[in-house]
Amino acid sequence: MKSIGGYQILSGVWVFFLLLFKQTIALSPDEIAAFGARTFTDTNTGLQGTITITEYDELNYVITANGIPDHEAGPYPNDQDSSVIIEQDFVYYILKTPVQASEVTELPMGTIGLALNGVPYFNPYTRIGTNAVENELFDSCDGHPTPEAGTYHYHDHPSCVFDLESGLPSEVVGVALDGYPIYGPNDENGNELMTADLDDCHGRWVNGSYQYHITQDFPYILGCYTGVVDDRNMMGGGGGPPPRQNPSGDPPGQDPSDNPSGNAMTLTCRGYVHLLLLVVSLSVLF
Numbered sequence: 243m244k245s246i247g248g249y250q251i252l253s254g255v256w257v258f259f260l261l262l263f264k265q266t267i268a269l270s271p272d273e274i275a276a277f278g279a280r281t282f283t284d285t286n287t288g289l290q291g292t293i294t295i296t297e298y299d300e301l302n303y304v305i306t307a308n309g310i311p312d313h314e315a316g317p318y319p320n321d322q323d324s325s326v327i328i329e330q331d332f333v334y335y336i337l338k339t340p341v342q343a344s345e346v347t348e349l350p351m352g353t354i355g356l357a358l359n360g361v362p363y364f365n366p367y368t369r370i371g372t373n374a375v376e377n378e379l380f381d382s383c384d385g386h387p388t389p390e391a392g393t394y395h396y397h398d399h400p401s402c403v404f405d406l407e408s409g410l411p412s413e414v415v416g417v418a419l420d421g422y423p424i425y426g427p428n429d430e431n432g433n434e435l436m437t438a439d440l441d442d443c444h445g446r447w448v449n450g451s452y453q454y455h456i457t458q459d460f461p462y463i464l465g466c467y468t469g470v471v472d473d474r475n476m477m478g479g480g481g482g483p484p485p486r487q488n489p490s491g492d493p494p495g496q497d498p499s500d501n502p503s504g505n506a507m508t509l510t511c512r513g514y515v516h517l518l519l520l521v522v523s524l525s526v527l528f
C-alpha cells in the first residue's frame with residue numbers, strides 16, 4: 243500500500259469480501275417478512291400497533307414502530323401500577339448485513355431490540371440492577387409500561403407474541419438493535435437451549451450466521467451486543483429513545499453533513515479485524 247493504486251486495490255478487495263459475507267449473515271427476507279403487528283385495538287390507548295422495516299440506504303434498513311401492543315395489555319393504570327401506555331415514535335437503524343464487533347457492547351437501559359410486533363425488548367435489569375423478571379410486575383402478556391415515557395416492553399418471553407413449541411425448531415421472534423435476529427429457545431433440531439448453551443451475549447453461530455435466543459433462564463433475551471450497533475440506536479435511556487422524526491421525515495439528531503452510508507461503512511469496517519489482516523496479507527501480492 244505505498245501508492246494510491248494500492249489503496250484502490252485494497253478498496254476492491256474490501257468490496258469483494260463485503261459482498262461475499264452479505265450472502266451469509268444478512269437478516270433474511272423470510273425473517274423480515276415475519277415482522278408485523280396483528281389487527282388488534284389496544285384498549286388502553288385505542289390504537290393499533292405498527293412496525294415497518296424498509297430500506298434506508300445501501301447498507302441500512304430503518305425500522306419504525308409505535309410500540310403499541312397488538313394483544314391484551316394491562317389495563318393501565320391499575321391498583322398496583324400507575325403507569326400508562328403511551329404511543330412511541332421508534333426509529334432504529336440496522337445494517338442489512340450485521341457485523342460482528344471486535345468487542346461486545348454492554349446493553350443500554352431501555353430498548354435493546356424489537357419483538358415481531360414492534361414492542362421493545364428491554365435488558366433483564368431493573369433501574370437498581372436487580373432481576374426485572376423476578377422483581378417487576380407484568381400483565382398477563384408479560385409486558386408493562388415504563389413509569390415516565392409509558393413505553394410498553396418485555397423483559398423475557400412474551401407469551402402473547404409467540405408460543406413456545408416443544409420439539410420444533412424455533413422461529414425468529416424479533417431483532418436486536420445490532421441487526422442480528424432473535425430466535426425462540428429451540429435449536430434447529432427442536433432441542434431447547436438454555437443460557438449455558440449460548441455465548442455471553444446470549445447467541446450462537448448457525449451455518450455462518452449469528453442469532454440470539456430467548457431462554458427461560460437469566461438473562462432471558464440478550465446478555466450484550468455481539469454486533470456493531472449504530473450510535474443512533476444507543477440513545478435509549480430508561481424508557482426508550484425520544485421521538486426522532488421531524489415533519490420533513492428526515493431523521494433528526496443527525497448532522498446534515500453526516501453521510502449515513504459513510505458512517506455505516508466505517509462501522510462495517512471496524513468489525514472485520516480478522517478480515518483486515520487477511521486483506522493486508524493479500525495486498526502484499528500487489
Ligand SMILES: [Zn+2]
Pocket residue numbers: 364374378386395397
Ligand atoms: Zn420493565
